[in-house]
Amino acid sequence: MKINYKKSGCFLMIHLVFLFSCAKQPLVELPITTSSDIALEHYKTAMKHWEVGDNLEKRVQLDSAIMIDPNFALALDMNDIPDRSKRKAYQKKAQSLIDKVTDQERMILLIRDSYRNNNMDNALSYATELVDKNPNSYEAYDWLGIVQSDRNEIDNAIRSFEKAIKINSDDFTAYDYLMGHHIPSGDRVMLPEERRSVDKGLEYGDELIRIRPDAGFPYHFKANCYRQMGEFEKATPLYEKSIEKRRGKSSEGTALLVSGHNYMFGGDYKKARKRYEEAIETSKTKQGWYNLNSYLTWSYVFESNYNGAIKNIEKARGQLEEKGFSGERLLWNKAISDWARFVCYAHNQMEKKANEALESSISFSNQRAALINDPIVKRNTNSGIAYNRVWNHTLFGRYDKARESLNELKKIQEKINSPTAMYGYYDLLGMITLNQSRPEEALEYFEKGNPTDTYFLYFKALALKATGNKAGAKEILTDIANTNFSYWQLAIMKDRAKRMLENI
Template identity: 55%
Template sequence: RNAYRSGNMDDALENAKKLVENYSDTYESYVWLGQVQSDRYELDDAIKTLKKSIELNPDSYNAYSLLMGHHIAAGTQVMLPEEKRDEELGTKYGDELIRTRGDHGLPYHLKANVYRQRGEFEKAKPLYEKSIQKRKGLSSEGTAYLVSGHNFMFGGDLITARERYAKAIKLTKTPNDWFNLNYYLLVSYMFDNDYIGAIEHIDKIEQALESKDFDEVSLLGRKATIHWQKMACYAHNQMEEDAYGALEQNLKFSKT
């Protein structure tokens, strides 16, 4: 897989085909070939290859995952052209993920994402709850709370969204993750047109920055960012003098 990791996709394809030739009775070889073909945008070939993996092993989780991702957005996976996507088929592949790994949180997360993308937030809720339950104590628990927070926010329940974001923030392990997830909590106030609440939240972030072990350059960058955010909130609230003051601080930290 060195060719794949280095981005040499021609060699990666050749090696994957040799793997299938040498191990044609193993479903894993077809999954790997399907992965390479997908990343090369050879999607018709990839689909045939992945279906072969499922013929060999009807519980081929990775094959179902790749097939689902051809139809429904899942991270950075290559998707079929829009006119060829079949959301219903993608959802069925999602059901297979739950069937084969119902003890894991990710399958529930992926299917919940389908409903969230459709705007069916109520249908997504119990699936996100399952995802949270299955990820308790794992490194992905924070992600489960985060995406559940997105679902509540876009569904209009901003109080619960903030509770979920706060839980995700509490589980962060690095200063950057802490800072980045606080952004979603900030957005929840802006989404509600509560710019005073947003400013108060930014103030809390600013007060905590010094204790988060950022290196000097990163700390200055984060200070510049929060003053830019303050400027936007003040401007929305037509607080012109405060907006200019925040902009000056942003420029100060940006130039340092």
């Protein structure tokens, strides 16, 4: 039952919703402040789209909610529209309404604002407060689990999500994240390789399908389990089911994309690229078109065909203005394109072109930061520049220059309140130290880096091999060689890992 009451300024408070789980325990949803029941329904529909990756549909529903209630704080904050200036205006307005919403909404808004400011310590503090004040809310535990996952505190996150499920056995978000700790999905933080379980992934996947049989995403996610095991034929019908469920939706391109991955890792690059091209053609947004093109690029890198990759990068880059990109988004996509060219040139040992591509990327990044004129963007831009310069110098043996840029990176990152802030610094320091023939010292640094970064795990394996720990090296290299998911780090390292295993 929904209880509404008037507030000053003609607000209605959508207070508490009591449902009953199969255990007949009251299920409490966090209150949401809005002046309209219809706006609330649009918001709830948006969140349903969000949890299965239908992002365009989510934004349409949030736009409708805001049109009806311009002071709907959560709808404003959750609406990640592509127009950055409008998105920032929405976020600013949402934060200005923080004293006019419930305490629960206030903490959610503060969690999200902490993410935008890269302050994961504050995010954890607010999420913990949300749970402390709402111990019977599955949504509160979801927020805490999400923050803990993103802080790479996965054991704590698992406990939070399991508590959420005890309260609500149909908690899609909790099962989604629990599965994502074992099976790759987007940018989810995963358990270390030795603790991942495909069986757990299949178990969680079945729960997702049970809860949302109408959506394509759960079938896609379960198919990922079979793809990881190399059972590509078992994965195929689930990917096809995902495509069927997503036809006409903004996530159709994603469904076609992951089906293409299944063909690629099964060895059929021709069919994979045909699927990638279908995905690109079906994209309903220009940014989606650009993002999907990157996977076509990396498919060439998986074959060590860097020329093919660069040709695709330049083809997409040359169409940016034609597709309607302008302003900061045009600058950002040009920066990313040139960064991708740098990666390809650098790993194909083309030093001059790698240097030129990186400096071009840096130039566009700086232009974008100047245009946006935001201190967080400026800091993140400077951090990215320092990181990439360290990496470039290291790849070409310029270790003194690499350490100079590494010191710049350290000064930036050590001021960020997050347990993961120094991962990149230590991974790069480990790579430099290994290349300077100090593998024991390098291992100390890799232990402080990102425990799941495929690129640097490869170098950690080299360090283990150099110190005589062939079993440890073989374990890491085998994991890399057997991984069947598409991302640039694996594209570079999968074949290298296979070749290295032959020499152990």
